[in-house]
Amino acid sequence: MAADKGKDQFAQHAAAVARDLFGEPNKQLSSNEELRFGKQGSKSVDVKTGQFYDHEQNEGGGVLWAIATYAGRKIEGGDAVEWMRENGYYIEDNRAPAPAAQPASRTDAAGNWLPQRVPDHGKLTKTYDYLDATGSLSYQVCRYDWTVDPSINPKGHDKTFVQRRPDSNKRHGWDWSTKGMTWLPYRLPELIEDIRNGFEIFIVEGEKKVDMLREIGVPATCNHGGAGKFPESLVEWFKGAKVIILPDNDQAGQDHANLIARRLTGTARSIRTLDLPGLPPKGGVDDWLPAGGDADQLYQLAGHAPEAAPTYQSKFGAVMWADFDKPGQTYEYMIKGVLTENEISMLLGESQSGKSFIAIDIAMAVARGEPWFGRQTRRGGVIYQAGESATGVRRRRFPAYRKKFDVAKDPLDVVLLERPVDFYSSDEQVDQFIDECKFWATRFRDPLKLIIIDTFNKATPGANENDGKDMGMVLARCDRVRVATGAHVMLVHHLNAGGNKARGHTSLFGNVENVVTVRKVPDSKDQSGRQVREWVISKCKDGEDGTGEKFVLHGVEIGVDADGDKITSCVVGRPEGGAPVPDDPNGIVIAGFNATILRTIYDAIKTMGVLAPADLGLARGALAIEQRELRAAIKATLTDGGDEDEQPKDGETPEAFAKRKADASRQLIKRTRDYLYSKGVIGQRDGWTWLTGKNVRGFEDAPGQGDSAPARKSRGGAQRGKDAAPVDDLDMPWDAPADMGDFQ
Numbered sequence: 031m032a033a034d035k036g037k038d039q040f041a042q043h044a045a046a047v048a049r050d051l052f053g054e055p056n057k058q059l060s061s062n063e064e065l066r067f068g069k070q071g072s073k074s075v076d077v078k079t080g081q082f083y084d085h086e087q088n089e090g091g092g093v094l095w096a097i098a099t100y101a102g103r104k105i106e107g108g109d110a111v112e113w114m115r116e117n118g119y120y121i122e123d124n125r126a127p128a129p130a131a132q133p134a135s136r137t138d139a140a141g142n143w144l145p146q147r148v149p150d151h152g153k154l155t156k157t158y159d160y161l162d163a164t165g166s167l168s169y170q171v172c173r174y175d176w177t178v179d180p181s182i183n184p185k186g187h188d189k190t191f192v193q194r195r196p197d198s199n200k201r202h203g204w205d206w207s208t209k210g211m212t213w214l215p216y217r218l219p220e221l222i223e224d225i226r227n228g229f230e231i232f233i234v235e236g237e238k239k240v241d242m243l244r245e246i247g248v249p250a251t252c253n254h255g256g257a258g259k260f261p262e263s264l265v266e267w268f269k270g271a272k273v274i275i276l277p278d279n280d281q282a283g284q285d286h287a288n289l290i291a292r293r294l295t296g297t298a299r300s301i302r303t304l305d306l307p308g309l310p311p312k313g314g315v316d317d318w319l320p321a322g323g324d325a326d327q328l329y330q331l332a333g334h335a336p337e338a339a340p341t342y343q344s345k346f347g348a349v350m351w352a353d354f355d356k357p358g359q360t361y362e363y364m365i366k367g368v369l370t371e372n373e374i375s376m377l378l379g380e381s382q383s384g385k386s387f388i389a390i391d392i393a394m395a396v397a398r399g400e401p402w403f404g405r406q407t408r409r410g411g412v413i414y415q416a417g418e419s420a421t422g423v424r425r426r427r428f429p430a431y432r433k434k435f436d437v438a439k440d441p442l443d444v445v446l447l448e449r450p451v452d453f454y455s456s457d458e459q460v461d462q463f464i465d466e467c468k469f470w471a472t473r474f475r476d477p478l479k480l481i482i483i484d485t486f487n488k489a490t491p492g493a494n495e496n497d498g499k500d501m502g503m504v505l506a507r508c509d510r511v512r513v514a515t516g517a518h519v520m521l522v523h524h525l526n527a528g529g530n531k532a533r534g535h536t537s538l539f540g541n542v543e544n545v546v547t548v549r550k551v552p553d554s555k556d557q558s559g560r561q562v563r564e565w566v567i568s569k570c571k572d573g574e575d576g577t578g579e580k581f582v583l584h585g586v587e588i589g590v591d592a593d594g595d596k597i598t599s600c601v602v603g604r605p606e607g608g609a610p611v612p613d614d615p616n617g618i619v620i621a622g623f624n625a626t627i628l629r630t631i632y633d634a635i636k637t638m639g640v641l642a643p644a645d646l647g648l649a650r651g652a653l654a655i656e657q658r659e660l661r662a663a664i665k666a667t668l669t670d671g672g673d674e675d676e677q678p679k680d681g682e683t684p685e686a687f688a689k690r691k692a693d694a695s696r697q698l699i700k701r702t703r704d705y706l707y708s709k710g711v712i713g714q715r716d717g718w719t720w721l722t723g724k725n726v727r728g729f730e731d732a733p734g735q736g737d738s739a740p741a742r743k744s745r746g747g748a749q750r751g752k753d754a755a756p757v758d759d760l761d762m763p764w765d766a767p768a769d770m771g772d773f774q
Contacts, residue, residue, distance in 0.1 A: 117206070167196055168212065172191065214264075232248055234250055242315065266297070271299060272301075275290055310438070367570070370571075376544075377520055377545075378532055388546075392482075392520070397545060410477050411470070414479075429588045430586040453489050478515055486523040543571050546565055560584070564578050573702065641653065
């Protein structure tokens, strides 16, 4: 790639050049410093440095590189710079004059510049002057013609139109850029006079037709650019006018007439549409006049022309109130009251909550067309993408379901994809994934209904879950999968540290249709001693939130391994017995280091606990402790009870030894934290930790379950013991449970 020279003077035009090359930027993915182009933002432009980058091709460069790459104008020889001048950019010409034998641009025989879309043998044949209200030239429309093979065009020729503005600073005195140009009606000074005199104004397609009508004394005008272009800026010139629209005899002509009528309604005095008789296909008044038409006949026909009744084709699927009950797209369920067809949903849960087992249960209910927890299900094909624990999904979880429900020999439309997918790095894998889903859909007997991505985190390697841009791009690609396949896309994802919403940016929850949350029910087992869990509808845009069902994981023996040991997995089932059985009233057993840390938490809440903020939803008078203070208390416990006999390893520096000990402490605390949280002994959210009140053998009743707290102000307006010592904000982890993976 040749280096860009004169970099600074080109870089200042980067944003404008990018718009010329790619169109308008993607507003959702762009910022003041960086513009993103394309639905997925695959092309970016650094506005400050002028650097372009193509994220799909992994290449980039400056402004001239972009012009060479996307407009096909070479940097060598100054062709890319010439492109900028042709498009209205002022670039200082400090180059040596080009040799006469190698002109920078093409011209016709008369020396007129040829646009790129005109072949070498084309020529400028006609110009039409657009004058402003004072009669000064504002811009010209230039017509170019050239001969073509009759097999391509029976007429043997083709044409195109471009606009140019007078500019003495430009080469040859013309600016060929239309940026910032004010649209005007053709032959505006005459139009103003005609409307003032009360004459009927005929609006046609094209300057040639206007000139033909004007030659026989008929007031006429048009817009430049042809059919489908009549911007609002033209409307003001027709105030009080009596308008007659003469459309060409094709659909584009009818649509253009309809556009003009809509735009002028409420501004023009009257609007009528005249379809001239005897026109050939695609013909217009320029065919009608040579065939014998004249001004008298035209006015006679116009006198009987009906008033225009403009129609409008909504671009956004508008439905009038009176038409709501008419046939149309309906809101269909996949699982009634839980999941809707052809939407995006999230299945949320903490690690070991059982969310992947619920995902498989949903998949099999759809594939079999069987009710799911008593809710009606529409049968369809299922594609399960297992980016996490694919071997366990294939060798244990699905086999457990097959054995439990005796469906191994049923011809079910289920495909498991064992390799990971990447919805973040580029569109390429998304396109491949769509192609694969479409292929398997052709093999299914039933329509493809459900695609499960397990997990969302594994499908977005390298993405920042807390970055709205990253998540917006990923969700847009998920939506591409939904639209292309017609299936419901379910994303299996983790809860945040507080356990109360999807981990990551708020758009993850806001931009999906359905959300189902899976969690353990504290202090609850069924009659067989299984942990009771529940799934709850956290979001259903057109249904009831907050409903759900209890479930347990039933163990299933699926075989034996090489050592003769049983291989087991689980399936989702209803809890056995009546009311859930509470934990042992004598308390659960917490021992070893777990008990040491729990004792520290007991003591910390007793001495430093404060009234819990109301938004934690705890009982009145309940105490909680700020996690930064709890970290300090735990560090003190580790320091007091540390292993003083531990020595550095051979060759280990004091710094490396200290770091290893600190890392080991962090991991130990992390495992303890997960254990106490999973046992329901502690709760955590928004920087606070508290004791749930669950009984623990050998421990007194948990403090802070409603006692009065000492009075002293703390962060967040809570009150704490006045003698509590200040603490450092130590870099030790104390968040909600870390990811440990679902059951294998």
